[in-house]
Amino acid sequence: xxxxxxxxxxxxxxxxxxxxxxxxxxxxxxxxxxxxxxxxxxxxxxxxxxxxxxxxxxxxxxxxxxxxxxxxxxxxxxxxxxxxxxxxxxxxxxxxxxxxxxxxxxxxxxxxxxxxxxxxxxxxxxxxxxxxxxxxxxxxxxxxxxxxxxxxxxxxxxxxxxxxxxxxxxxxxxxxxxxxxxxxxxxxxxxxxxxxxxxxxxxxxxxxxxxxxxx
Numbered sequence: 001x002x003x004x005x006x007x008x009x010x011x012x013x014x015x016x017x018x019x020x021x022x023x024x025x026x027x028x029x030x031x032x033x034x035x036x037x038x039x040x041x042x043x044x045x046x047x048x049x050x051x052x053x054x055x056x057x058x059x060x061x062x063x064x065x066x067x068x069x070x071x072x073x074x075x076x077x078x079x080x081x082x083x084x085x086x087x088x089x090x091x092x093x094x095x096x097x098x099x100x101x102x103x104x105x106x107x108x109x110x111x112x113x114x115x116x117x118x119x120x121x122x123x124x125x126x127x128x129x130x131x132x133x134x135x136x137x138x139x140x141x142x143x144x145x146x147x148x149x150x151x152x153x154x155x156x157x158x159x160x161x162x163x164x165x166x167x168x169x170x171x172x173x174x175x176x177x178x179x180x181x182x183x184x185x186x187x188x189x190x191x192x193x194x195x196x197x198x199x200x201x202x203x204x205x206x207x208x209x210x211x212x213x214x215x
Contacts, residue, residue, distance in 0.1 A: 004033075005050045007057050008040040008064045015041055016167055021060055022053060023165075031126050033145050034169065081142035081150055082215040083121040085131065086175070090114050092205040120215075130157055133178055133210045142214075148172045150214050154181050164188040170214050178210040 009018060015034045018041060026032070031044040043053050054066055091113045123129050123142045131138045137157035144150050148171055155165045166184040170176050 004042045004044045004068070005053065006035070006040050006042050006065075006067045007054070008035075008038055008066070009061055010064060011039055013039065013061055015039065018057065018061060019167070022056060025052060025056065031143060032151075033143060034151060035145075036169070081123045081125055081144060083123065083142065084118050084213040084215060085121050086116060086118045086211045086213070088114065088116050088209040088211070090207045090209070131178075131212075134208065136182075138178070138181070145169070152176070152212070154185065156185060170212070172214045175211045175213045178212060 007018075009015070015036065019032050019034075022032075022043075027045075033042040033044075034040075035042060043050075045053070050068070054063075057063060093111050093113070121129070121131070123140070125142060125144045128139055128141045131140050139155045139157050141153040142150050143153070150170055151167055152170055153165055153167050164185060166181060166188065168176065168181065
């Protein structure tokens with residue numbers, strides 16, 4: 001049995017920062033959802049642990065309200081996130097065009113080739129999976145928020161890149177550039193002195209772009 005406790009903050013409070021402040025209290029089966037319209041956080045936990053989050057959050061923030069939404073249906077917990085993972089390869093090539101005749105001439109010619117491939121990823125809401133982007137691996141967790149939004153939680157799969165996480169809210173049908181995710185993870189790693197990496201691959205005149213979309 002699990003209950004959803006709702007904690008609402010002043011509009012000046014960043015929900016992502018508030019959630020990060022309680023990460024160390026969360027267990028694998030706990031679920032945190034953002035209610036951005038009212039600037040609230042819903043935390044789904046066992047009844048005996050709800051007061052723990054209320055006590056900690058009330059010390060750090062001036063809570064506008066707290067409430068219990070009642071027992072959460074197991075149907076919500078087992079919902080799936082369907083993600084499209086798109087890889088776009090862009091290749092630029094240059095060459096010389098030679099014309100022979102009464103007046104010989106040589107001109108430079110350039111062309112661009114774009115190839116796209118898309119695969120579908122199915123994740124159970126609240127459970128972690130892995131995403132391969134070039135030579136890198138990212139851990140990804142998806143938590144559905146209502147009908148049209150999901151909270152994606154990313155971290156590096158390689159422990160050598162650190163254990164920091166970043167969370168991004170995505171809406172259905174909008175593409176997310178994975179390069180922006182890795183950039184934020186790198187920024188978080190700076191304080192740990194961990195070398196940075198990059199996710200957009202450049203090989204000669206070939207650029208590879210990785211994107212995600214919530215279906």
